[in-house]
Amino acid sequence: MENKPYLAHIAADGREQTVLAHLTATAARARRFAQPFGGGEQAALAGLAHDIGKYSEAFQKRLRGGPKVDHATAGAAECLKAGQVSAAFAVAGHHGGLPDGGARTDPPGSATFLGRINKAEQGKLECADAWRDEVSLPAPARLPCENDAAEAMFFIRMLYSCLVDADYLDTEAFMTGEERAQGGATIAQLWDRLQAHIAKWSAPQRALDRQRNAILQQCIRQGEQRDRGLFTLTVP
Numbered sequence: 505m506e507n508k509p510y511l512a513h514i515a516a517d518g519r520e521q522t523v524l525a526h527l528t529a530t531a532a533r534a535r536r537f538a539q540p541f542g543g544g545e546q547a548a549l550a551g552l553a554h555d556i557g558k559y560s561e562a563f564q565k566r567l568r569g570g571p572k573v574d575h576a577t578a579g580a581a582e583c584l585k586a587g588q589v590s591a592a593f594a595v596a597g598h599h600g601g602l603p604d605g606g607a608r609t610d611p612p613g614s615a616t617f618l619g620r621i622n623k624a625e626q627g628k629l630e631c632a633d634a635w636r637d638e639v640s641l642p643a644p645a646r647l648p649c650e651n652d653a654a655e656a657m658f659f660i661r662m663l664y665s666c667l668v669d670a671d672y673l674d675t676e677a678f679m680t681g682e683e684r685a686q687g688g689a690t691i692a693q694l695w696d697r698l699q700a701h702i703a704k705w706s707a708p709q710r711a712l713d714r715q716r717n718a719i720l721q722q723c724i725r726q727g728e729q730r731d732r733g734l735f736t737l738t739v740p
Contacts, residue, residue, distance in 0.1 A: 510559050510634060513678055514567055521678045523558045524638045530554065533670035543590075543663050545644035550591040550667045552642070553579035554598050556635035563630065576600075578632050580617070581624035586643055590650060594664040596620060598671055602664055658734050 512526035531551030538547035557563065557575030566573045580596035583589075596617055597603055606616025612623035623629060649655035677683045689697070708714045719739055726735075 510638075511564065511567055512555060512558050513675060515679050515681075519678070519681075523555060523635075526674060526678070527552050527555055527639060529674045530667075530670045533674060534666045537666035537670060538663060541659075541662055542647065543659065543666070545642065546588065546591050546647070546663055547666045547670075549583060549586075549588055549642050549644055550579075550594045550598075550663060551670055552639055553583050553591065554595045554667060554671060555579065556582065556639060557629070557632050559635040559638075560630040560632040563632070573630055574620075574623075575632075577620045577624050578629055578635075581621055581629075582641060584621060586641065587646065588644065590647075590656065590660045590663050591644075592621075593617060593660050594667045597664055598667050602661070654734055654736060657736075 509520075510523045511520050512523040513521040515521075531548045534547035534551035535544045538544050555575060557573070557578035560573065560575070562570065563573045563575050565571075576596055576599055580592045583592035583595055593602060603615060603617045603620070606614065606618040608618055608622070610616045610619035610622060612626050612628050613619060614622075647659070649659050673684060702720065705713070705717050705720065708717045719737075723737065
């Protein structure tokens with residue numbers, strides 16, 4: 505790729521977005537989204553790291569019809585090297601969803617987080633080292649919530665959501681040539697939308713759906729009775 509920029513996207517009209525431009529814009533968006541819950545620095549790291557795997561010859565060929573390339577694992581591995589587990593999980597899942605953690609014995613390339621990390625550590629990813637010439641990854645301080653399993657789990661999900669939204673919105677803005685109008689809904693509006701969405705589940709016909717509905721109703725009742733907080737749900 506000598507003298508040629510590394511590209512993240514090519515629009516239908518031929519416009520090109522460099523990887524660096526996409527990473528920088530996604531990081532800025534993700535930081536803004538995560539700032540209210542104290543995750544701005546981690547989100548900025550995830551935004552900068554999420555697509556460094558696109559700095560590979562294989563991905564550049566992919567843009568022009570080549571085979572699919574794993575471009576997410578490289579960034580996850582770099583975040584993990586820096587001790588940023590939350591960012592690593594968010595980056596690993598930014599296309600396919602948050603992966604199961606897995607175990608260090610998972611084979612390289614398996615769908616678990618550690619299986620993918622093993623793939624990176626064993627040099628089985630496409631070489632994307634050119635990212636080091638353009639991108640400098642920050643080193644955020646670790647947050648207190650990362651020492652509590654339940655809080656860390658929730659933080660990872662929040663961080664993941666910020667990264668996915670930032671990535672999608674920046675890609676959409678480039679592809680369409682215009683920014684989507686931003687406007688947040690109130691909690692009351694979101695509640696009404698949720699109720700409208702789940703209304704179709706109120707009269708389930710199958711036994712499994714009836715059980716699912718019973719679990720949902722139990723969760724709602726518990727939410728009305730308990731103090732505010734973070735809760736986990738275990739369903740056999």
